[in-house]
Amino acid sequence: MRLPSQTTVPARSGTQRSAIAEGILDAAERLAQTRGFNGFSYADIAAQLSVTKASLHYHFPSKADLGHALIERYSRVFAQALAAIDAHTEDAGEKLKRYVRLYDDVMSSERMCLCGMLAAEYATLPVAMQDELRSFFDANERWLTDVLEEGRRAGRLTFRESARKRAQAVLGALEGAMLVARAYGDVRRFRSTAAQVLADLGVERPRAAHA
Amino acid sequence: MRLPSQTTVPARSGTQRSAIAEGILDAAERLAQTRGFNGFSYADIAAQLSVTKASLHYHFPSKADLGHALIERYSRVFAQALAAIDAHTEDAGEKLKRYVRLYDDVMSSERMCLCGMLAAEYATLPVAMQDELRSFFDANERWLTDVLEEGRRAGRLTFRESARKRAQAVLGALEGAMLVARAYGDVRRFRSTAAQVLADLGVERPRAAHA
DNA sequence: GTCTATAGGTGGATAGAC
DNA sequence: GTCTATCCACCTATAGAC
Numbered sequence: 001m002r003l004p005s006q007t008t009v010p011a012r013s014g015t016q017r018s019a020i021a022e023g024i025l026d027a028a029e030r031l032a033q034t035r036g037f038n039g040f041s042y043a044d045i046a047a048q049l050s051v052t053k054a055s056l057h058y059h060f061p062s063k064a065d066l067g068h069a070l071i072e073r074y075s076r077v078f079a080q081a082l083a084a085i086d087a088h089t090e091d092a093g094e095k096l097k098r099y100v101r102l103y104d105d106v107m108s109s110e111r112m113c114l115c116g117m118l119a120a121e122y123a124t125l126p127v128a129m130q131d132e133l134r135s136f137f138d139a140n141e142r143w144l145t146d147v148l149e150e151g152r153r154a155g156r157l158t159f160r161e162s163a164r165k166r167a168q169a170v171l172g173a174l175e176g177a178m179l180v181a182r183a184y185g186d187v188r189r190f191r192s193t194a195a196q197v198l199a200d201l202g203v204e205r206p207r208a209a210h211a
Numbered sequence: 212m213r214l215p216s217q218t219t220v221p222a223r224s225g226t227q228r229s230a231i232a233e234g235i236l237d238a239a240e241r242l243a244q245t246r247g248f249n250g251f252s253y254a255d256i257a258a259q260l261s262v263t264k265a266s267l268h269y270h271f272p273s274k275a276d277l278g279h280a281l282i283e284r285y286s287r288v289f290a291q292a293l294a295a296i297d298a299h300t301e302d303a304g305e306k307l308k309r310y311v312r313l314y315d316d317v318m319s320s321e322r323m324c325l326c327g328m329l330a331a332e333y334a335t336l337p338v339a340m341q342d343e344l345r346s347f348f349d350a351n352e353r354w355l356t357d358v359l360e361e362g363r364r365a366g367r368l369t370f371r372e373s374a375r376k377r378a379q380a381v382l383g384a385l386e387g388a389m390l391v392a393r394a395y396g397d398v399r400r401f402r403s404t405a406a407q408v409l410a411d412l413g414v415e416r417p418r419a420a421h422a
Numbered sequence: 423g424t425c426t427a428t429a430g431g432t433g434g435a436t437a438g439a440c
Numbered sequence: 441g442t443c444t445a446t447c448c449a450c451c452t453a454t455a456g457a458c
Binding site for chain 3: 445453
């Protein structure tokens with residue numbers, strides 16, 4: 001992890017950053033997702049990348065800068081994943097299954113959703129990070145709301161209350177399931193809850209795979 | 212755990228502790244529930260209680276000791292609350308409503324469930340705290356499982372899957388709802404999700420109060 | 423039981439050479 | 441861009457007087 005000269009990374013959309021900065025973010029992201037934003041230091045990143053702390057400060061002057069970049073990138077990647085889902089299928093049930101799979105992938109790498117993690121540390125975060133954190137949840141909520149609304153209209157999903165409130169409930173349930181499951185180091189625990197969230201919406205259980 | 216002279220506090224069940232130690236735990240608990248276990252220091256507690264840090268170390272030598280006492284007390288009080296619910300009603304739906312109210316009370320004091328908070332910091336906690344944390348969730352899961360099982364048997368509740376899995380899903384959903392709602396400083400957001408969790412189990416929405 | 427004083431370590435962050 | 445060296449604030453924890 002040490003590519004000094006050129007940059008290699010296209011990164012057409014959003015903020016461009018050097019490959020080195022991306023590597024720092026990769027390490028910081030993993031630490032933040034496992035230990036929390038207050039649970040790691042520049043020294044931890046430096047050790048993993050075999051560079052000095054001072055070097056890290058060149059790329060991200062303050063930890064608040066690092067945290068900002070962390071959420072910004074995470075939100076951007078997540079938004080791309082949601083766009084990819086939209087591009088892949090029109091079916092609300094299938095969209096939700098794929099949405100759940102995004103969380104499942106995070107859990108499978110023995111991490112917690114970055115923003116779920118930061119939500120716990122909310123009170124200790126710089127104001128900028130607090131705002132960006134809510135924006136992440138807002139974006140998730142909007143996407144879920146649209147999917148739920150459309151799914152209900154198409155007779156694919158069933159639920160009472162507004163789509164928005166249901167979206168909030170789904171988001172919270174998945175975040176909470178990750179949170180608790182991680183204490184048991186048991187992905188199945190998350191999957192079990194996720195399956196129930198989908199079932200409660202009327203999404204049938206997957207019996208056979210359908211490409 | 213160090214009770215020199217008398218104690219003043221009745222505390223018939225469980226570990227006895229001085230009134231001073233209880234005061235320290237009160238302050239530490241609030242800090243842990245708002246900022247996380249890694250988000251506060253002995254200095255924070257000392258400032259709130261107008262004593263010195265050294266004084267705190269007399270009652271809780273290490274922070275691990277403090278954390279242990281924190282979970283132990285929280286679990287004990289929670290268990291008593293569950294016992295009180297059991298003593299008050301036989302109806303599974305009513306039990307669940309009261310269970311939700313326990314969480315609602317925590318949220319209303321602008322806190323997060325202590326153990327939900329600690330679950331986020333899981334990887335950074337002393338092993339003893341990790342074990343006690345899982346015990347807390349286990350106890351919740353057992354109680355919920357019994358209530359769900361009984362409620363279904365009595366035709367009061369409806370759900371597929373095993374009661375145990377449903378219990379895990381309910382617990383996770385409530386913890387996650389608290390987690391996210393706190394970022395918005397909005398208790399209603401928690402209540403909305405909690406109501407849906409109950410509704411999905413077939414618990415009717417409360418129309419009129421019934422003492 | 424509480425205090426002062428302090429040890430020993432780590433946190434984020436900066437200066438300036440290379 | 442990365443390094444060495446360093447600053448200072450803060451952390452947990454202890455010694456010993458009162």
